[in-house]
Amino acid sequence: MNHAVSFEPQFQSEEAAYAFVENRLWPDGPVCPHCGNKEKIGKLNGKATRIGLYKCYVCLKQFTVKIGTIFEDSHLPLRLWLQAIYHVCASKKGVSSNQLHRTLGITLKSAWFMSHRIREAMRNGNLSPFGGNGGTVESDETFLWNDPEKPVKRGYAHKNKILSLVDRESGEARSMVIDDVTAKTIVPILKENIAREARVMTDDAGQYRFLGEEFADHGTVAHSLGEYISLADPSIHTNTVEGFFSIFKRGMKGVYQHCAKKHMHRYLAEFDFRYSNRVAKGIDDSDRAKKLLDGVVGKRLTYETTH
Numbered sequence: 001m002n003h004a005v006s007f008e009p010q011f012q013s014e015e016a017a018y019a020f021v022e023n024r025l026w027p028d029g030p031v032c033p034h035c036g037n038k039e040k041i042g043k044l045n046g047k048a049t050r051i052g053l054y055k056c057y058v059c060l061k062q063f064t065v066k067i068g069t070i071f072e073d074s075h076l077p078l079r080l081w082l083q084a085i086y087h088v089c090a091s092k093k094g095v096s097s098n099q100l101h102r103t104l105g106i107t108l109k110s111a112w113f114m115s116h117r118i119r120e121a122m123r124n125g126n127l128s129p130f131g132g133n134g135g136t137v138e139s140d141e142t143f144l145w146n147d148p149e150k151p152v153k154r155g156y157a158h159k160n161k162i163l164s165l166v167d168r169e170s171g172e173a174r175s176m177v178i179d180d181v182t183a184k185t186i187v188p189i190l191k192e193n194i195a196r197e198a199r200v201m202t203d204d205a206g207q208y209r210f211l212g213e214e215f216a217d218h219g220t221v222a223h224s225l226g227e228y229i230s231l232a233d234p235s236i237h238t239n240t241v242e243g244f245f246s247i248f249k250r251g252m253k254g255v256y257q258h259c260a261k262k263h264m265h266r267y268l269a270e271f272d273f274r275y276s277n278r279v280a281k282g283i284d285d286s287d288r289a290k291k292l293l294d295g296v297v298g299k300r301l302t303y304e305t306t307h
């Protein structure tokens with residue numbers, strides 16, 4: 001965190017941290033998480049009262065803004081959560097649990113738990129298809145590390161496989177772990193995530209051969225022949241999604257070194273989130289951290305599910 005940013009009040013005082021999160025999650029004032037009431041709510045301000053405690057005078061229950069979010073059940077101060085979120089959002093390649101542990105002065109176990117929850121908040125529930133209104137979507141796969149469940153052989157069968165889509169117009173990335181790179185696996189995923197009226201750009205791999213039947217247009221570059229931009233039509237290429245892969249791989253290899261296959265979707269969500277909210281789109285580090293707060297609701301993650 002740079003010097004000026006680290007002195008912002010939400011990183012310094014617990015009261016300011018609560019106020020910061022409340023502003024983002026309750027733009028129109030507090031909402032009771034138990035009954036949904038927005039009208040008859042009082043802030044409890046007694047000397048022995050916990051910070052950020054409210055009482056609902058409809059259901060008579062008490063609550064704070066942490067209820068129903070990734071912060072619920074955490075004993076770590078909210079200002080440390082906000083610091084961690086800022087670090088993860090501001091770094092290009094991610095922040096390891098070890099780094100959070102040292103920077104925030106919390107245990108390694110807490111740091112690990114925190115980073116998984118933050119990644120969960122980055123997972124966006126947006127399932128609307130890419131490439132609406134005839135936009136262009138690039139699709140490609142990459143391989144990362146060995147899948148311990150598969151015997152090591154020649155080729156890529158034993159590697160973890162990742163499919164990413166980038167919508168050129170919105171600049172968003174959407175990635176997933178896939179079992180294999182056959183047409184049978186990939187085509188249904190593309191049909192689910194890409195609008196029919198889209199132009200789809202891929203390389204000349206066999207799994208993409210019949211895509212032209214599914215979408216308005218299908219452009220291919222013959223990577224197998226060393227072609228990276230079509231000479232006939234320079235809009236035909238997959239350089240955007242390959243750029244995304246290079247950021248993803250640099251981060252995964254440099255910062256995280258290893259992650260179990262069952263956690264990989266969370267790391268993908270992290271890289272998708274940062275890419276989709278990147279500086280080139282006019283989103284700075286603080287905006288990105290604020291945007292992440294929108295995703296903290298409804299993402300409670302128990303300790304067990306993160307193992």
Ligand SMILES: [Zn+2]
Nearest residue numbers: 032035056059
């Ligand atoms: Zn209530």
